[in-house]
Amino acid sequence: MFKITALPTPQVRALQAGGPDAYGASPERAVSEGAGNPCRHCLQNIPEGKEMLILAHRPFSETQPYAETGPIFLCAAPCEQYEGDEMPEILTTSPDYLLKGYGLDDRIVYGTGEITPTDRIGAKISDIFARPDVAYIHIRSARNNCYQARVDRV
Incomplete structure (x- = not known):
């Protein structure tokens, strides 16, 4: 048995409020083109025309050689964290x-x-x-x- 886990809501709310990303920068704001802009909190594609955030994310608590950092998207407006049994x-x-x-x-x-x-x-x-x-x-x-x-x- 396993569970797909989305980014934690407190972390996402801080980023949506302009908090710093993994590089200490404010998330960039852009408009979603639809497919290809997956939110890592609700685990859905951000609808076309909706505002989104682009930011650097490191899914590890500490830096170390295996702690990869890369770009992700988030809904700019608050969304619900994915919690489901189906594939998101x-x-x-x-x-x-x-x-x-x-x-x-x-x-x-x-x-x-x-x-x-x-x-x-x-x-x-x-x-x-x-x-x-x-x-x-x-x-x-x-x-x-x-x-x-x-x-x-x-």
């Missing part, structure tokens, strides 16, 4: 995604990274979690390596 919208719009397992030390567990077809995400998550040294998984864009969501054991 943003993980159904691309033909494949990069999945990687991480240990308790927030470092990549070698041998877990794989570009996975969208219809095999659930099976790949189960395969990665079969390893006892994996604490959690990141789902990233297979094309641009952008962080999409975290996967935790339930």
Whole structure:
């Protein structure tokens, strides 16, 4: 069993209020073009014409060699954090995604990274979690390596 975890609401609200991103900069404001602008909080595509934020995100609490930082999008207006049992919208719009397992030390567990077809995400998550040294998984864009969501054991 696993759970797809979106960015925490307090962190997102701070960014929506103009708080600093992973590089200490204020999020940029832009207008969504629709598909291709996935919000990492509600895990839906930001509707075309709606305001969005573009910012640097590091999904790790501390900097270290494996703490990747990259661009993400968020809805500019408050949205509800994704909490569901189904695959979220943003993980159904691309033909494949990069999945990687991480240990308790927030470092990549070698041998877990794989570009996975969208219809095999659930099976790949189960395969990665079969390893006892994996604490959690990141789902990233297979094309641009952008962080999409975290996967935790339930």
